[in-house]
Amino acid sequence: MSRALMKNRNVTHLRALGSAIVIVMTLVVGMAYGAPLRVGAPPPEVSLPVLAGGAVRIPDDIRGKVAIIHFWSTGCSTTCRDEMSSMETLYATYRRRGLAVVVVNVGQKANEVREFLKGVNPSYPVALDTDRKAALLYDSVDLPRTFILDKKGLIRYKVIGGASEGTLKKMVLSLL
Numbered sequence: 001m002s003r004a005l006m007k008n009r010n011v012t013h014l015r016a017l018g019s020a021i022v023i024v025m026t027l028v029v030g031m032a033y034g035a036p037l038r039v040g041a042p043p044p045e046v047s048l049p050v051l052a053g054g055a056v057r058i059p060d061d062i063r064g065k066v067a068i069i070h071f072w073s074t075g076c077s078t079t080c081r082d083e084m085s086s087m088e089t090l091y092a093t094y095r096r097r098g099l100a101v102v103v104v105n106v107g108q109k110a111n112e113v114r115e116f117l118k119g120v121n122p123s124y125p126v127a128l129d130t131d132r133k134a135a136l137l138y139d140s141v142d143l144p145r146t147f148i149l150d151k152k153g154l155i156r157y158k159v160i161g162g163a164s165e166g167t168l169k170k171m172v173l174s175l176l
Helices: 003-033 074-097 110-117 133-137 165-175
Strands: 046-049 055-058 066-072 099-106 126-129 145-149 155-160
Touching: 046 126, 046 133, 066 074, 066 165, 074 099, 074 110, 074 165, 099 133, 110 126, 126 133, 145 165, 155 165
Parallel strands: 066 099, 099 126
Antiparallel strands: 046 055, 066 145, 145 155
C-alpha cells in the first residue's frame, strides 16, 4: 500500500474518531444537565439561598401559583433592572391572585447583587446561583431568561432575552 493511501486512511479514521468523541461528549453533557426545558414540562428542582436570608425551593415553594422565574446577571444591566421593576409592579398587583416571582442571579456574589438592586427594592425573593448549577439545569446560559409556570407547576412560557411589562402581564394574566 502506498504511503499516500495509508495517510489518507489515517486521516479518515481520525476524523471518524473525532466525530464519535463529539457525539459521546454531547450525550454525556446532555445527560448531566438534562435536555433543554420545553414548554409544557415541569421545571427542575433546585434549592437556592436567598439574598435576604433563608432559601427558596423551586418548584416546591411556588406550587399552586402562577410563577415567574427570572435568571439574570448584573451584566444585562438596563434590561434586567427594567424587567425586575416590571415584575415588582406585577407582583404587587397580582400576588393576592396567586402570582409568585423569584429572580435568580447567576454567578455573582451577594454584595454585587445588593449594589445592583439599589433603587429596585424587590419584595419578591432574590436567589443566588453563585456556582451557576441552577442556570445550567434551566438551560439559562444566555441571560436574561424567564420562565412562567402555571398553577400546576408546568412551564407555559419561556422568554429568551428581555421582556416588556406588557408582555409579562399578558402571559401572567393568561394563567391566573
